[in-house]
Every structure is written in C-alpha cells, then in structure tokens.
Amino acid sequence: MDYFLSAVTLRNGNYFKEASMKPVYRAIIHSVCQSVWVTEKGYFPHIIINPYAGTMKNRRKRSYVEHVITETFGIKSYPLDRYEFQLYVTEFAQHGFEIASQIINEIKRDKRKKHLIVVAAGDGTAHELLSNFVSHEKILKNVLFFRLPFGTGNDASDCENIYQALQIQAGYGKVTSQEVLRITTARGKSLYSFNIASLGLDGYVVSLTNTLKKIVPGSFYSLFVDVATLMYEKRYKPQMMRIAVTNGKETVRYDGTYLFVAMGVTGYRTYGDHKKILPDRNNLCFCRPISFIQKILKKSYFFDGRHIMLKNVSMAKGRKMVIEYTDSIPFQTDGEDYLLMPEDFPVTFEILDQEFRVLKHHEPGLSDR
Numbered sequence: 001m002d003y004f005l006s007a008v009t010l011r012n013g014n015y016f017k018e019a020s021m022k023p024v025y026r027a028i029i030h031s032v033c034q035s036v037w038v039t040e041k042g043y044f045p046h047i048i049i050n051p052y053a054g055t056m057k058n059r060r061k062r063s064y065v066e067h068v069i070t071e072t073f074g075i076k077s078y079p080l081d082r083y084e085f086q087l088y089v090t091e092f093a094q095h096g097f098e099i100a101s102q103i104i105n106e107i108k109r110d111k112r113k114k115h116l117i118v119v120a121a122g123d124g125t126a127h128e129l130l131s132n133f134v135s136h137e138k139i140l141k142n143v144l145f146f147r148l149p150f151g152t153g154n155d156a157s158d159c160e161n162i163y164q165a166l167q168i169q170a171g172y173g174k175v176t177s178q179e180v181l182r183i184t185t186a187r188g189k190s191l192y193s194f195n196i197a198s199l200g201l202d203g204y205v206v207s208l209t210n211t212l213k214k215i216v217p218g219s220f221y222s223l224f225v226d227v228a229t230l231m232y233e234k235r236y237k238p239q240m241m242r243i244a245v246t247n248g249k250e251t252v253r254y255d256g257t258y259l260f261v262a263m264g265v266t267g268y269r270t271y272g273d274h275k276k277i278l279p280d281r282n283n284l285c286f287c288r289p290i291s292f293i294q295k296i297l298k299k300s301y302f303f304d305g306r307h308i309m310l311k312n313v314s315m316a317k318g319r320k321m322v323i324e325y326t327d328s329i330p331f332q333t334d335g336e337d338y339l340l341m342p343e344d345f346p347v348t349f350e351i352l353d354q355e356f357r358v359l360k361h362h363e364p365g366l367s368d369r
Helices: 023-033 059-073 095-109 123-133 137-142 162-169 201-212 221-229 292-297
Strands: 043-049 086-089 114-121 143-149 173-184 190-193 196-200 240-247 250-253 260-264 269-271 275-278 284-287 313-316 320-324 329-333 336-340 347-361
Touching (some): 023 162, 095 137, 123 143, 123 190, 137 347, 143 162, 162 347, 196 201, 201 260
Parallel strands (some): 043 086, 114 143
Antiparallel strands (some): 173 190, 196 329, 269 275, 284 313
C-alpha cells in the first residue's frame, strides 16, 4: 500500500523525508495506523504534529512517549511503507488554519472515505484546526477527531495521557459529541471555543502567559504572571457589564462589575492546565472584584473548584450570553488571546447546535467532560 509523507505548506516547498523524521513522529504514526479505527473501521488517518508543543519540544517527554509506544507494540523500528496516511507538521503560528484547509479540500475530493484527524499538539493547534471546520458542516459526518495531550495545559484534549491514548486506539474508546461555542462581536467577527472562552482577568493572564513563556525558560514565567495578575485592575479597571443569559426560553440578567466572566461549552471543564473553573454542571462563572489580600489568600480556590463557595462568585447555566461593555478588555478562547475594543460590543456567546465527532475513553470521569 502506498503511503504519503507531506509537510503540507512548508515555506521551502520541500516534502518531509522519511529518513529525517524524528523517531517520536514515526512512533506516533505507527500507533495511529495500527489503531482499530484505521485497521478495522476504515478511517483514513491525517496526523498533525506540532514540533513546538510542550511534549514535542521537551526531550524527556518526547522520549517517554516514544518509549511507551515502543513497549506497547514490542518493536523498536517502525517501517512506515506498509501504511497509508497523511502527515502534516506545523511550522509557524496559525499554521493549523492552513493545514485544516488542505485537509478539508482532501475530504471534499474523496467523499467515499471516512477520515480520522489526529492532533499531536496542544490546545492552540487543535483550536485552529477545529475552528476552520465549523463552516464545513456537510463533511463533518465523515470526520472523527482525536486530540492527543501533547501541549502544556491539555485542557481540551480527548485523553489524559499517552497510555489512555493507546487504549482508545486499541478499541477502548467511544465516539462522542463535542459542542461548539461561537463568540460574535458587533463588528461581525466570529471566534470559536471548544472548551472555555472568557474575558477580563482570564484574558489578561492568557495574554501574559503566551508572551512570557516564549522568552522565560521553563515554567519560571508563571511566577511573573502571578505577580502581574495582582495588578490587573490598575491596567484594566472593571466597568459595569450588562449581561443577559438565555437558557431555553428563560432569559436572566447578570448586570454588574466583574473581574472576569467565563463560559464553557459545557460544565465540568478546566483551563490553564486543569484549573477547575467550571467544577459542576454550570457552564458560566461570574467573578466580582476581590480585594488584593483575598486574591492572594483565595488563589488556590480557583484552581480546585472551591471558588464557587465565595460570595464574590456566581455560577449559572446557559446556551447564550450577550455582554454590553464600554471599554477595552482582554479576552481568551481556548488559550488564544485577543483584546476586545469598545466597538466590538455587544459580544454574543452562543452554543451552536452543530457538533463535532470526537474519540473519548470508555471510562467515565477520565475523559468525559
């Protein structure tokens, strides 16, 4: 059987050569092509690898993944010429959008095939890929997504670790639905979330994190972020928000001044490397301003889910939220940061009827979100 090695839109125009492929790439390809979803269920695999993702750029973590796959299959070499697959390797920021476009065109050309899209990357790359598929609803019935936990936070991945990933590929997985949250500004720009979108302090933290982790080695950047977040209100003083939340036929107002507002596609979700901001069935969190001392004393509450007991925090459930605001404010969706301007408001958050098919683990609590 023929196989394909493609780096898709490499700027130098060259194709990926098998001889120059990193061992961990070969191991991942082998595990995917040997999965029951390919060998028994007939899915054609598209494998996207981000070499800059947390796992891939860390030699120890990269070697660990390769070791686990090698031990699982009991082999030390991976002859790839027996497989048919498509490999895509990201090279620059936002490359995931371009890769998604190429995969979409491939699917449209070959409508008879079922397609498995495996993302060996972090939440950012997965977010780019899925966002491009939202406007192509007709082909989604033939597509199955599987997001590996190879980033830094991995809050939106479909499994917890490489062992679970291999179990899912061996057949201990199920196809579930991934809902989509669309965020639309008054200027007509649409963004998407497949986990949590939020504005205020959250957006500021994400912006700082994305900037500092590029220049500060290891995890030391988190220390600078912690200090900077204490000063958030000096830079972006919270103003009155007019908020309307709709759930079914009922609309409730949550007007007030907030430190941050977060909305998830469902409840029971985490962000920022498994911080339990939505620890129960509610998918909305409103946090009013907290004193400087309380920010320090209660910081851990926002990590383990106890913040829902604080008088400054309100939780709710809704499928649509409209926010009116008169100032600029940081915003993030699945770890991608933006700055919303006054002319972007009102901003509408709405969970769409559209769903993606994704692979999850059979065991409840491990990957069901």
